[in-house]
Amino acid sequence: MLIKKPADIKSSEITDKKLYLARRTFMQGAALVATTAATGYLYRYLNPPTLPRVEGEKIKDIVKSTPDDAAATGFTVNEKLTSFDDITNYNNFYEFTTDKRDVARVSRGFKSRPWTVSVEGLVNKPKTFDIDDLLKLAPQEERIYRHRCVEGWSMVIPWVGFPLLRLLNEVEPNSSARYVAFETLYDPKRFPEQSGGTLDWPYVEGLRLDEAMHPLAILATGLYDEQLPAQDGAPVRLVVPWKYGFKSIKSIVKIRLVKDQPKTTWNIAAPNEYGFYSNVNPEVDHPRWSQARETRIGEYGKRDTLLFNGYAEQVGRLYEGMDLRANF
């Protein structure tokens, strides 16, 4: 005789197979969604979107150049301007961070007032300028320049500033001065990367005196009619449009007239790659990449790089008889 023993678990209590499978499917779906979201979040964290724009203070009474200036003086170019957002979200400013896209964020809140620039060395009238006095030294002019980075990209930037020669005339270089040396602020509290050893700090740059006296060489204090944003070198920077961008030193605190060719930061870092002159030249390649062409920010594809960044007409005579390959 078969004795039927009642099951320990009532059949009504056993989870229905369908329900069990449904639950499993649900759990698996949840796991899939959760991991996917986490991966997506990680990607976004590592590649954050750009921050919204901060309005800068407007600069008044800017002397604008006319399209006719393009050919004669080079004070403007008849090319499409790079947008403000692109200019201010793609910066090589190693004092903040080596990530070009992140400089805008890291430099937020950087205080460029109070600020002084001391001009010293082989001059008759050395002087320390308060930034606001410096701005009154000469009328603020708009200069629309091509900007060519040694990395192979370029922009067209409407700077606001004044010729460096106006400042030099003010301090009167004496007859033994042959070069001008520039120095960026050294303050690891405000420039976090200065605590590390990516480059020798402070950043230093230099020009030959005749280069510095060229009317195209300016001290820029603004762009797009606004005071210079921190990521572009506030409150005052050099702009020498016929040279690779790194020559245009940012956030300057010291200018020194000297007799011998001054040391320059990238030349110290890699002497075989970055020379003192660093004139834009499509024929002289960087040892690791070609300089023949460039990516204009805002465009796909590449355009030809021009000798002296298109300013050969204006600055070519400075280098007459010089071997540009040896003096790269």
Place this chain on the structure above:
Amino acid sequence: MKEIKFYRVVVFVNSIVPLALIAWDWYHKQLGVNPVEFLTRTTGMLTLIFLAITLGVTPLRKVTSLQWLIQFRRMVGLFAFFYGFLHLTTYIWFDRSFNLKSTAADIYQRPFIAIGMLSFFLMIPLAITSTKGWIKRIGGKRWARLHKLVYVSAIGGVVHFWMLVKSDIRLPIKFAFVIAVLLGSRFVISNMKKKPPARVITPTA
């Protein structure tokens, strides 16, 4: 096993998340100021990341004894190859405008391009022979030996990255460290295996 199949889907979907986001950002014109540079850099970085994950599977399996981890290695390796292919494509497309002559000249002139190219081409035979059929055809031992080429690709990839940065080598150093640990751990693990088993003293009391 059904579970493995499901986890494969999880790994697959997660691996294409970066690509999906890149495509999304491209479509919405959000790739940033220099989209070509961003694409090149990001696909290159993804290649190195997936190579590191691929190389991480075996040591992790040996350390944790989770044998089933091996089931994901081929897929992750193929993703490394896939992102490497995208990386190469962005270079040939945008940097060289599909000009093979200028590409060849560039490889010849610039060692870092040549090393990157070599690292990618070494992955091609590995991708082709990644199927079960090929393992059988070649024979397990020889197949395993062939696939050690991935070590060369990974080292080459890091060297390629290291050579192109201007001065901030912190990220290449991190990649080099990870790859070195993963390759070094293989050496350590295989050495431990070779040693005669230590005498085990069993407590008697």
